[in-house]
Amino acid sequence: MQGLIGKKVGMTRIFDDAGKAIGVTVISATNNVVHQIKSLEKDGYAAVQLGFEEISEKKVNKPLLGHFKKHDSVPTRIVREFKLDSTDEGLKPGQKIGVEILDNVKTINISGISKGRGHAGTIKKYNFKRGRETHGNTNVRERGSAGANSYPARIFPGLKMSGQMGNQKVTIRNLEVVALDKEAGLVFVKGSVPGPNKGYLFLTKNDSK
Numbered sequence: 001m002q003g004l005i006g007k008k009v010g011m012t013r014i015f016d017d018a019g020k021a022i023g024v025t026v027i028s029a030t031n032n033v034v035h036q037i038k039s040l041e042k043d044g045y046a047a048v049q050l051g052f053e054e055i056s057e058k059k060v061n062k063p064l065l066g067h068f069k070k071h072d073s074v075p076t077r078i079v080r081e082f083k084l085d086s087t088d089e090g091l092k093p094g095q096k097i098g099v100e101i102l103d104n105v106k107t108i109n110i111s112g113i114s115k116g117r118g119h120a121g122t123i124k125k126y127n128f129k130r131g132r133e134t135h136g137n138t139n140v141r142e143r144g145s146a147g148a149n150s151y152p153a154r155i156f157p158g159l160k161m162s163g164q165m166g167n168q169k170v171t172i173r174n175l176e177v178v179a180l181d182k183e184a185g186l187v188f189v190k191g192s193v194p195g196p197n198k199g200y201l202f203l204t205k206n207d208s209k
Contacts, residue, residue, distance in 0.1 A: 003082035003204035004029045005052035025193045030185025032097045035073045046084040051076030109173045112194035112201045116167030170194040
């Protein structure tokens with residue numbers, strides 16, 4: 001199986017064998033639940049549908065609740081599919097999976113929703129240069145000209161302007177797995193990862209797409 005669902009706990013540091021401090025992000029990825037196994041013969045592709053963070057049936061809509069009951073699984077807040085390896089033939093709906101699938105995995109890719117920054121200007125959002133603060137100049141933090149006059153007489157699509165910053169899906173690749181705590185279901189990854197604390201993350205092995 002190629003991935004797991006987790007939740008960002010926060011950042012800390014651990015020390016390697018040489019006594020060097022390494023800044024790491026702690027990710028809780030305990031008790032991923034198998035909801036459904038998709039096969040190449042029936043569904044056209046091989047995948048496993050995982051759930052994370054069990055919730056009450058009252059918090060699930062009826063179509064999704066019916067899906068969980070059909071596969072003899074428990075309701076979860078997050079549902080995500082991951083590519084299935086040929087070695088995962090023993091998986092069954094309702095089975096729980098932990099961080100042990102990341103044994104001997106050196107690097108992983110992590111996807112999440114970045115922190116929302118609200119409406120931001122071009123200096124903060126795109127690192128634009130400030131205007132000159134000379135006498136009489138009022139264009140200090142403004143974007144500047146956006147286009148020509150009579151031709152093309154419009155703004156080209158994709159022009160960098162002020163607007164919503166953050167709150168988008170971000171994937172960081174080749175993050176080093178420093179350590180695993182199988183009992184607590186924790187993954188220690190070198191460096192930072194997208195999103196705030198308690199944000200949901202999707203961990204995939206580096207050879208997956």
